[in-house]
Amino acid sequence: MSDVSWSRRHVLAADDWTKEEIELVLDTTQPMLEVLSRPIRRAPPLRGRTVILYFSEASTRTRVSFEIAAKTLSADVVSISASGSSVEKGESLLDTVRTLEALGGDIVVMRHASSGAPYFVAQRCNAAVINAGDGWHAHPTQGLLDAYTLRRALGSLDGRRIVIAGDVLHSRVARSDIETFVPLGARVTLSGPPTLMPPAWLRGGAPKGVELEPDLDRALDGADAVIALRLQRERQDAGLIPSLREYTRVWGLTEGRVARMRDGAPVLHPGPMNEGIEIEPAVAHGPRSLIESQVTNGVAVRMALLYLVATGEAASAGERAPSLEAVA
Amino acid sequence: MATLLGTDDVRRAIARIAHEIVERDRDLPGIALIGIRSRGDVLAARLRDAIRANEGVEVPLGLLDITLYRDDLTRIGYTAQVKETRIPFSVDGRTVVLVDDVLFTGRTVRAALDALTDYGRPRAIRLAVLVDRGHRELPIRADFVGKNVPTALGDDVRVRLAEADGLDCVEISKAGGAA
Structure with a gap:
């Protein structure tokens, strides 16, 4: 043994x-x-x-x-x-x-x-x-389960580019995902409103293996997977986003947007989802979704x-x- | 290091056990083989091939990792890696032949019996081993044995199989010997 x-x-x-x-x-x-x-x-x-x-x-x-x-x-x-x-x-x-x-x-x-x-x-x-x-x-257990889910879907994380979209600032999931994915050889692209990004990361202090791309469409182009983060509505009193409708229009994961990724590239979400805000129901329950297997x-x-x-x-x-x- | 069984001895032992398994129950369609990792699975596949060649019947083959059922997990002082178990058939009502390379204390077989009961209720469970080296610590015996070998408690008996080790043989290193 x-x-x-x-x-x-x-x-x-x-x-x-x-x-x-x-x-x-x-x-x-x-x-x-x-x-x-x-x-x-x-x-x-x-x-x-x-x-x-x-x-x-x-x-x-x-x-x-x-x-x-x-x-x-x-x-x-x-x-x-x-x-x-x-x-x-x-x-x-x-x-x-x-x-x-x-x-x-x-x-x-x-x-x-x-x-x-x-x-x-x-x-x-x-x-x-x-x-x-x-x-x-x-x-950390969310980071590990996301890594497991992606490894199973993609074979390996080595050389893959994973997009994490949404409210990174308040997200312990995003931090743990980065800590888990990068040692496995993946690159992470963060995309979300600048007001919801860690200020130090915006100033060039992002962790190794992480890049910021504020334009979600560009971030998704050719990506190997996307993880949509929950918009933490209970933490939005500070006026960090103009309105929910505006957020959904610019940062919501739609079928059109996820189609910019590689064929079959999976969609993850740590839950609980705000369907219709950070992710469209058609995406959350569509063929790319691994949310239930997560x-x-x-x-x-x-x-x-x-x-x-x-x-x-x-x-x-x-x-x-x-x-x-x-x-x- | 002395050789207990050479390549031809291993081949003959497996061929004989394959015949004995079929003779024992005479219910070929009801038999399934489950090999215990990490040499029993190789032996079980050989037995499956031998039964297919002799009888023209493909018996189902499973693979069992007993790590989660060990009784010494917190005593061994290192992390025992859990590996995959794959039993792609129902064990209910079948005669399951557990296959392992060496029968020693019997604790591995005890763990395998516990694990199997979590998969259902076989009609019967038999045990086939390539080598029985004695020194049982539990009331367990094998139904099919390739070779009984008297050993000292500290001896090291090692089964090598071509699929994993490049050649077939069974070797023994005496306790305290120069390897």
Whole structure:
């Protein structure tokens, strides 16, 4: 049996991952999809482990995706959200997580509105932490599932040009996509309103492998795939776009626009979609759309990460979560 | 390093096991072969070819990776890579012949039995191995054996097959020997 090295304790962002680490996750995702296709969708590697889903920010698909992933690998799953928990009573993030860990959590999957919150927790508790999205910063499992979906559709990301269209400024998905795609050899073209681009990137400070093309039609010409980002309407109070109608006219993905890409080039969207705003229904549900397979692949990618974190070298070193004396 | 089975010995053992599998159940259409990665799958394909040549029947062939079912995942200290499992038929009601290269502690077979039950309910499960080297840690035995080999616990028994290794043979390195 050939074996490989996975030494990461936590999954916080993919910004310092090697190509080999990313490929190991993607290679492990493939057999996890097979598990999901079986008559009995269950395998035992996380038996006796507890995965705590701690979501302090709204999420349905990511939370459910992690829950199915953990349960398929036979973990016990405890799910809590900020509302209805002691967070409402003023408990600090650290106290909440320490308590959860003392209750026997081996892995904490967390989503938080503050960028960096998972790092804060990972430095201060013994459970493994998986970032399920923190503020504008990172959403590493989304980047990995998008990379898996594209690799499956295109064969490889090496030498491919991927367009990410829309509100990049507020998008942790865009950041994680870039961090995952570029080490695999892809180039990324960002296209969206200048007001919704990170100002430093507009001034020439974009990450390696990334170029900006404000004209969406030009960005799409000959591209290998496009990822439409959700227009975060809850973050548009600052007057960054003139109007939704204007946004849709200039930045909406239409059938005519996606036809500028290479034949059959796929369309992705991290969801939830504002159909009719950043993407036309005909595109979202058309022949190029991989949006539904992104959902299935997301479960498999999260299974792969849970497996690697729970059984990798860092986990095998005996760092199980401490028992109740930690809260005493 | 001593050779336990040469190329011709491996060929004869596979041919004999192919006959025994058919004789044992006499229900050729109900038989399926599932090879355990990463040498059992090669052996299972050889058995399928042999049965086709002898009987003119194509028995279904599957491939099983047991990594997720190992009982030592958190003890081994390294990451065991999960590979693809492919069982492109229903195991329900079939006689499934599990195929592996070496039968040793029996833990791999235990894991494979657990994995198979997640695919359905076979009528029966049999076990075919090229080499049985003893030292079982679980109450498991093979139905079809190429060669029984007495070994010391620390010996290293290695099956080489042309598809993966360039040639067919079975070798043994004695424990503590100079390789």
